[in-house]
Amino acid sequence: MHIAVDMTRCQSYAQCAFLAPDVFQFEGEEALVYDPEPSEELRARVEQSAAACPVQAIRLDGERKRPTPSTSAPSALTAADRVVVVGASLAGLTAVETLRSGGFTGPVTVIGDEPNEPYDRPPLSKQVLRGTAAAAGTRLPRASDLDVEWRLGTAATGLDLGTRTVLLADGGRVPYDRVLIATGTRARPWPVSHEAALDGVHTLRTAADAADLRAQLVARPHRVLVIGGGFTGSEIASACRRLDIPVTLVDRGPAPLSRALGETVGDVLAAIQRDHGVDLRSSTTVTSLRADAHGAVAAATLSDGTEVDADVVVVAIGALRNTEWLLESGISIGPLGVDCDASCRALRPDGSIVDGVFVAGDVAASPHPSGDGRRISMEHWGNAVGQATVAADNMRTDGLARHDEVPVFWSNQFGHVIKSVGAPESADTVVITQGSTARRAFVAVYGAGDRIVGAIALDHVKWIEHYRHQIGSGAGFPPEGQNIDPPPRAESGIRPRLRTPDPITTQASDGRTAL
Amino acid sequence: MTTSPEPRSGCPVQNSTSRATATWQSLLEHDSRHDPYPLYARLRDSGPVQQLDDGAFLVTGYDEILQVVHDPRISSDLLAGRPETAEAGPALTSAFVMKDPPIHGRLRGQTMRHFGPPHRAGYVDSLRGDIARTARSLVDAFPASGTIDLVEAFAYPLPVLMICDVLGVPHEDEPRFHAWSASIIAPPEATAPEEAAMLEEEASTATSELGAYLTHLAEIHRGTPQGDLLSGLVNDDSDESLSTSEIISTAIMLLIGGHETTVNMIANGALTLLRHPGELEQLRRDPSSMPRVFEELLRLEPPAQVTPKYVALENVPVGDVTITKGSPVWIAWAAANRDPRHFTDPDRFDPLRADRDHLGFGAGIHACFGAPLARLETQIALTELFTRLDDVQLVDDPPPYRRNPLLRGPSRLDVTFSRILGPQAER
Numbered sequence: 001m002h003i004a005v006d007m008t009r010c011q012s013y014a015q016c017a018f019l020a021p022d023v024f025q026f027e028g029e030e031a032l033v034y035d036p037e038p039s040e041e042l043r044a045r046v047e048q049s050a051a052a053c054p055v056q057a058i059r060l061d062g063e064r065k066r067p068t069p070s071t072s073a074p075s076a077l078t079a080a081d082r083v084v085v086v087g088a089s090l091a092g093l094t095a096v097e098t099l100r101s102g103g104f105t106g107p108v109t110v111i112g113d114e115p116n117e118p119y120d121r122p123p124l125s126k127q128v129l130r131g132t133a134a135a136a137g138t139r140l141p142r143a144s145d146l147d148v149e150w151r152l153g154t155a156a157t158g159l160d161l162g163t164r165t166v167l168l169a170d171g172g173r174v175p176y177d178r179v180l181i182a183t184g185t186r187a188r189p190w191p192v193s194h195e196a197a198l199d200g201v202h203t204l205r206t207a208a209d210a211a212d213l214r215a216q217l218v219a220r221p222h223r224v225l226v227i228g229g230g231f232t233g234s235e236i237a238s239a240c241r242r243l244d245i246p247v248t249l250v251d252r253g254p255a256p257l258s259r260a261l262g263e264t265v266g267d268v269l270a271a272i273q274r275d276h277g278v279d280l281r282s283s284t285t286v287t288s289l290r291a292d293a294h295g296a297v298a299a300a301t302l303s304d305g306t307e308v309d310a311d312v313v314v315v316a317i318g319a320l321r322n323t324e325w326l327l328e329s330g331i332s333i334g335p336l337g338v339d340c341d342a343s344c345r346a347l348r349p350d351g352s353i354v355d356g357v358f359v360a361g362d363v364a365a366s367p368h369p370s371g372d373g374r375r376i377s378m379e380h381w382g383n384a385v386g387q388a389t390v391a392a393d394n395m396r397t398d399g400l401a402r403h404d405e406v407p408v409f410w411s412n413q414f415g416h417v418i419k420s421v422g423a424p425e426s427a428d429t430v431v432i433t434q435g436s437t438a439r440r441a442f443v444a445v446y447g448a449g450d451r452i453v454g455a456i457a458l459d460h461v462k463w464i465e466h467y468r469h470q471i472g473s474g475a476g477f478p479p480e481g482q483n484i485d486p487p488p489r490a491e492s493g494i495r496p497r498l499r500t501p502d503p504i505t506t507q508a509s510d511g512r513t514a515l
Numbered sequence: 516m517t518t519s520p521e522p523r524s525g526c527p528v529q530n531s532t533s534r535a536t537a538t539w540q541s542l543l544e545h546d547s548r549h550d551p552y553p554l555y556a557r558l559r560d561s562g563p564v565q566q567l568d569d570g571a572f573l574v575t576g577y578d579e580i581l582q583v584v585h586d587p588r589i590s591s592d593l594l595a596g597r598p599e600t601a602e603a604g605p606a607l608t609s610a611f612v613m614k615d616p617p618i619h620g621r622l623r624g625q626t627m628r629h630f631g632p633p634h635r636a637g638y639v640d641s642l643r644g645d646i647a648r649t650a651r652s653l654v655d656a657f658p659a660s661g662t663i664d665l666v667e668a669f670a671y672p673l674p675v676l677m678i679c680d681v682l683g684v685p686h687e688d689e690p691r692f693h694a695w696s697a698s699i700i701a702p703p704e705a706t707a708p709e710e711a712a713m714l715e716e717e718a719s720t721a722t723s724e725l726g727a728y729l730t731h732l733a734e735i736h737r738g739t740p741q742g743d744l745l746s747g748l749v750n751d752d753s754d755e756s757l758s759t760s761e762i763i764s765t766a767i768m769l770l771i772g773g774h775e776t777t778v779n780m781i782a783n784g785a786l787t788l789l790r791h792p793g794e795l796e797q798l799r800r801d802p803s804s805m806p807r808v809f810e811e812l813l814r815l816e817p818p819a820q821v822t823p824k825y826v827a828l829e830n831v832p833v834g835d836v837t838i839t840k841g842s843p844v845w846i847a848w849a850a851a852n853r854d855p856r857h858f859t860d861p862d863r864f865d866p867l868r869a870d871r872d873h874l875g876f877g878a879g880i881h882a883c884f885g886a887p888l889a890r891l892e893t894q895i896a897l898t899e900l901f902t903r904l905d906d907v908q909l910v911d912d913p914p915p916y917r918r919n920p921l922l923r924g925p926s927r928l929d930v931t932f933s934r935i936l937g938p939q940a941e942r
């Protein structure tokens with residue numbers, strides 16, 4: 001059977017780990033890992049766990065997506081209308097489930113360039129690399145009655161707005177009445193192409209990537225070099241250390257995740273990485289990769305002049321949006337993806353709405369919540385689900401619901417869970433409000449001017465719900481007054497998010513970019 | 516008294532406060548015990564957060580409860596904000612249920628090392644067989660047919676025998692625990708000031724006696740671990756292990772939890788199923804549906820109805836009400852579980868409902884420690900009961916209830932049945 005846990009909801013109550021310890025495990029106090037493809041004999045226990053989950057975060061095959069609030073809104077589509085979803089991943093599947101839960105009975109076609117049915121990506125950098133799940137075993141659970149025509153292994157190559165047709169690489173043409181663009185991103189390759197082509201140089205985005213990298217890890221490499229200290233790079237380093245494989249992590253920031261979370265939190269993560277044996281090289285870049293006589297990568301030269309011998313290199317320097325297929329379509333495309341409004345409707349360069357075309361997930365460039373005209377793209381699981389739900393509901397009802405939920409994101413690494421709400425990357429200051437960085441269990445709250453804009457918890461995740469509410473209600477920064485579990489005096493007080501100003505950049509290694 | 520919702524506009528504070536207090540007092544009356552839900556609904560409808568005349572804020576709305584229990588300005592420490600006093604002896608009030616982090620985290624985390632993940636991940640799961648055998652032997656001891664009090668013969672002994680095993684308490688000492696536990700939770704049952712003083716006095720004595728007993732037991736386990744939780748705690752040599760006083764406070768809390776909640780969960784569950792013969796028949800035909808049935812039973816009839824232990828460290832706005840600094844905060848989980856703003860058709864028993872995120876085991880860092888054990892016990896118990904007893908009928912509906920308004924359940928649950936079927940494995 002196939003399962004997935006919505007980690008944006010999970011608060012580490014651990015009921016699943018009590019009831020089905022062969023499927024759900026905790027690493028450390030709060031970091032949940034699970035088998036995405038448990039054997040059929042465990043079904044009763046998995047169902048018991050899913051029923052017991054206090055936040056109802058466990059998704060099972062065969063279960064209908066929970067109806068959304070607008071489900072009762074009347075449908076603007078008839079059973080004769082054709083819906084096409086381009087992108088067979090989390091956002092695409094969520095949109096289909098939302099349409100069906102809302103009562104849409106017409107034909108739905110899902111187009112995907114990968115051969116796989118929609119699968120879950122978060123386990124790829126965790127369970128799959130560690131070998132506790134197969135790369136092919138992360139198919140997303142879904143309702144049994146979705147009634148979808150799958151066009152898999154075929155990339156979309158164009159969108160003809162005039163004739164309302166999606167063009168396919170195999171020459172096929174798929175007509176639509178409504179279309180969802182959910183083509184996501186691909187890994188940003190190593191910029192030097194002949195170095196990127198060396199044996200042993202990897203990126204990690206797809207199930208196939210994960211299978212390849214896992215095969216290399218099974219062969220016990222001498223040393224893995226991870227380039228990029230964002231969430232993906234840090235999780236890969238964590239998986240390598242769990243396998244007791246030497247790993248060097250080269251990151252141009254002053255500390256891991258500092259671009260997203262700032263240096264106060266980044267410094268804690270750096271200490272955690274080093275305690276787990278990661279050879280962490282911060283404020284450093286890789287200037288070249290060198291091959292051995294057989295064309296396999298053997299070493300890297302770093303910006304500080306040092307050399308690192310490594311037979312596996314993983315390039316984790318962010319993602320590129322899959323928008324090339326839309327360049328001729330007349331839809332507005334930017335470096336952050338396909339421009340859309342807050343209701344997930346695609347836009348033309350003049351800002352007008354493109355009739356019948358919606359956008360969701362990593363490829364969507366949405367209006368920045370500040371309303372200042374900037375755009376934002378969020379390559380996060382919860383964002384894909386949230387946008388796809390809004391897009392599908394608006395598609396079905398001709399509605400104008402807005403996707404304005406406070407973003408939630410998580411990462412599991414080195415036995416800890418990091419949970420983020422809001423937009424810590426847009427803050428200028430940070431304050432520890434609960435727990436202790438020295439104990440590696442704390443909450444940090446981020447401020448932009450006099451507003452709370454984000455918060456992260458390292459473990460301590462049950463408190464995040466409070467800060468999500470505070471951010472959503474526009475609460476002031478810093479939080480005032482007394483609360484339980486204040487940090488030790490040495491850790492209290494407001495600090496700048498970054499000790500030195502963030503250099504303007506378009507290259508993200510942390511899954512989130514604003515321009 | 517009227518059942519119409521109060522107007523929320525204008526200046527309702529004075530008026531609704533006294534009305535809320537009157538409703539709350541009716542709720543505490545024994546006559547309300549068999550069906551407190553219309554009163555919870557009245558409180559919730561007139562304001563999901565309301566101040567009672569004694570200054571305490573009563574929270575009855577689902578969203579509002581989630582907001583309050585996740586708010587770090589709401590403390591669970593009775594001494595929060597007050598001057599430090601000399602440390603009291605072991606008592607329920609010094610157990611982690613009444614503590615804030617970081618003390619709470621250390622006490623609960625150290626106790627969890629001997630009960631659940633990550634250190635003892637498979638322990639509760641490994642008790643499934645023991646629970647099933649205990650449930651089977653209890654049913655085996657029923658008369659062949661006729662009338663039986665399910666509370667005395669089944670709902671009480673099963674979780675109590677299990678908590679004794681888990682903690683490492685000899686079964687023969689159980690009757691003494693029964694008396695101590697009953698005294699310790701009795702104070703909220705008082706209806707007059709003199710009675711309250713007497714019950715408080717008895718609770719205090721019982722706590723001391725129970726503490727002395729457990730201290731003696733802990734000494735016996737020290738150096739000779741038996742695989743039980745008490746053994747684990749006294750022989751724990753990790754960095755942050757518990758002091759003897761902390762161990763005894765924790766053990767008192769777990770014993771009370773094991774005595775006073777799961778009993779009601781099983782009895783409330785049996786009662787609710789017997790009131791819904793269609794759903795009961797469905798369950799008997801398909802026992803694999805028990806996990807969902809159980810969660811719905813717990814939503815509809817949670818044993819822990821109200822937790823009156825929180826206190827606000829600051830003014831905390833919740834919706835259009837501000838919980839004022841220093842005020843006690845009472846959380847009415849039972850009201851939230853039937854909040855129509857969250858649950859569709861909330862008074863209906865519907866095991867197939869999609870909205871299952873009930874608060875029967877609480878939420879936030881103080882969510883029920885023993886929930887996994889209680890869940891398994893109740894699911895196994897109700898399955899055993901209804902797959903083995905044929906033609907079960909309630910004798911009295913409603914049955915008589917225990918007096919406690921916060922930990923609610925029947926004092927007796929007489930049923931008739933026509934025969935006992937053999938254990939499932941033998942059929």
